[in-house]
Amino acid sequence: MDLRRSLDAVAKKHGTVSIISAGWDPGSDSVVRTLLQAIAPKGITYTNFGPGMSMGHTVAVKAIEGVKKALSMTIPTGTGIHRRMVYIELEEGYDLATVAAAIKADPYFASDETHVNLVPSVDEVIDMGHGVNLTRKGVSGTTQNQLFEFNMRINNPALTGQVLVCAARATMQQRPGCYTMIEVPVIDLLPGDREENIRHLV
Template identity: 35%
Template structure:
């Protein structure tokens, strides 16, 4: 029996999730929930109902796993604990500094309701988190480095769009090339946040908006831009959509460590991603996490989880025997 999936929010990530569900035969899309007028939404999946977000509680018992596709800045901190009262769920909360408090809020709600909720799915946090754990467990003596981009950050772009006077925006995260090459060479440098990445923001402001204020709010925004060298370029809405409509991303996790009795040998682990579509890939990770959540709930595991709590076999549609034969 297919796992019934609900999609809460139908922006880029929600549409990517619809595509990911279609690619997994053991998943089926049961409904899409939106804060917009449901009549304005035209899903790609034929016959799937589009439901007002205000009616979501009526679907308790009809959805096996809800995949939340809102933003981390203001949506998920409210939506995930709220929806955990009725549904098993997955979200992609990606504000690293606030993950512990988000986990605590969701765990309280899910534990009380007897649901299973996995937060911070995706690729970072998510797959990159797994790689950091594996690499540090294997190479306890060394340094771990994460580089993102060049690519569009959905969460950071969304955070800019929430600023008063902003019509639309794209934010690119860009690795500092010299820092990346030093790590690949096994040097294990000590790097500040500012030394590893820069942030490039392209912003279309509303007519009459205070550009100086917008730029200042962006550059001083904690957890997003305050710790980085950030450039803000104002463009027209037409130019933004013409030149920055794609959503590419990617990055690398590296662990440079030492092996041997006298720690005389260098070992470097690198895991990298290159994505034409950040939201579609993120959605693909969330779909696999939804499968794991369904299985964990069936096994009686409730409360909040992260991908670090998920045995890899639960993410795959293959049986244990198939995994051992084909992939081990």
């Protein structure tokens, strides 16, 4: 929220628009979580990622000293808890135990069960696929036991790029300031004629 506030002030000062947290999570998944909470205001939402490649975790591993190449896979274990399966190639002169300890101590991994595996070639195990399951169990009005699920199986970089394009399109419709995706009208994410989109989707 501090970043959003500081960017909001800068954007307004310069008469421009920025949209932050605009991938698929955070981003489009945030919009889905918001909708689920709106239709069941009381309850719990679980976000279960994977199985698949986490771009953020992979970048974090690559920044660890001694790592030549890396892949971090996210494995869902349920109720929003995840296992991290990390595959690395080492730079010459580094040992697995030391590098694995540094990875597990990184804030990206410290809260999750993490396994670090040395492989001859990361390229041989890499897969850009990913996914998510959003589940909300809650209450609508006084009605108990409302259950909603949203599932995706995706190519991570492709979907991230598509959401960024949607967010860039939406900036053209907003007043100066900094926004998250849940603050942007969903219709502004779409290409084409506004009235035609309403006619088609409502």
